[in-house]
Amino acid sequence: MTERNGRPPQLRLVGSEGDAAPAVPGPTIRDTDWAILMAHAQDGDRSAYQRLLREITPYLRSLAARRHRDPSDVEDAVQDILLTVHAIRHTFDPTRPFGPWLVTIANRRFIDRLRQQGRRRDRETPLMPEHETFSEPQANLEERPDRHELEKAIDELPPMQRKAVHLLKLNEMSLKEASTASGMSIASLKVNVHRAVKSLRKILGDRSEP
């Protein structure tokens, strides 16, 4: 990737007055001030350092806004540059201009950051609820039992069991009601419905196994 110093972005949102895009203040205006502040900071002047960092932050933000679209990315990039400036502040030579020093650091951090994001995008995809749904095979099938299959399975049962299932499970009768309706004893209904459920489970379970 080449360093694209100072190239304006291809697309920006510009208001009707044409000044909505943040105008990037030239570093040359404040250059001398910033160089002096940095020289003081190198000697240990905390307030100068704080002032310098505060003053360069909007400038860095406007530089970052050219490279990153997401506002949180912009802020991350600005903080990354501030930390880098802090870590290598001894490399600044006060006899030389401050602007190029800062802009090179900023550009290198942007490029590293964009590369990192590009690598991550190639390798990873953000996890959405849809991904979780579609990765489970069962989640993609209708969970509702197939009515026809169930009826067919019930028809295959022996007559006593079929009757017990019809009365107790499909018509939702109580044992007593089913007993009077069918003339079967309660014990016999219990046994038959138990066996029916067991064999239904076997028939349907075998079929639905993927």
Added chain:
Amino acid sequence: MIATPDLIESLAANMKPVRRLRPPVTRAACWLLLAALVVVLLAVSQGVRPDLATRIHDPSFAAGMVGAILTGVLAAVAAFLVSLPDRSRLWLLLPAPAVVLWLTYIGYQCLGDWVSFGPEGVSIGEATRCLATLVLTSLPLSLAMLVMLRYAAPLRPTAVTCMGSLSVAAITATALSLFHSGDATLMIIMFNIGTAMMFVGLGGLFGRRMMQWIAPRPSIRE
């Protein structure tokens, strides 16, 4: 994520005064002084090759040596310059003429008097001592340069390590040519181009990681 104004507060609160770097050329000179010291110490301990006095009068050998030494010096200067954020990347071209000189005379030497490579051309003992020279020269120099340029890690790690490696390789090649009589064409190529490619390749591959490992950590608390 910490808010940017808070970050600035804590950076300023934890700031300590720092010592500015010396000018890059001075620092390169310090490193080259170390390189000279290493080569001289090796010369004392291993002894220069017996036929150095006669070989040095051979113009192509002498020019090749001068090219290698110049490459070492200029690449070191370029590495120290490029490691700074406010210096142009065009400094990377600084050692190019010296590299051309070096490689031209190596090629000339190889073509001019092609010495065939016989079974007695390279002995195991000689090769082992060559390896010892190679490691003893390059290791301290590489480590010293890595430490001296560690601040370049967030900036241009690959360019800086390639330049540094080129410098180390050229100095190592010089040392190899000084201490070991390998006039077989293969030996000359191995000494010069082999070392250069090895170091620049290693630098390109691992330089970034090595740099990041030794880099000053950007942290709020120091």
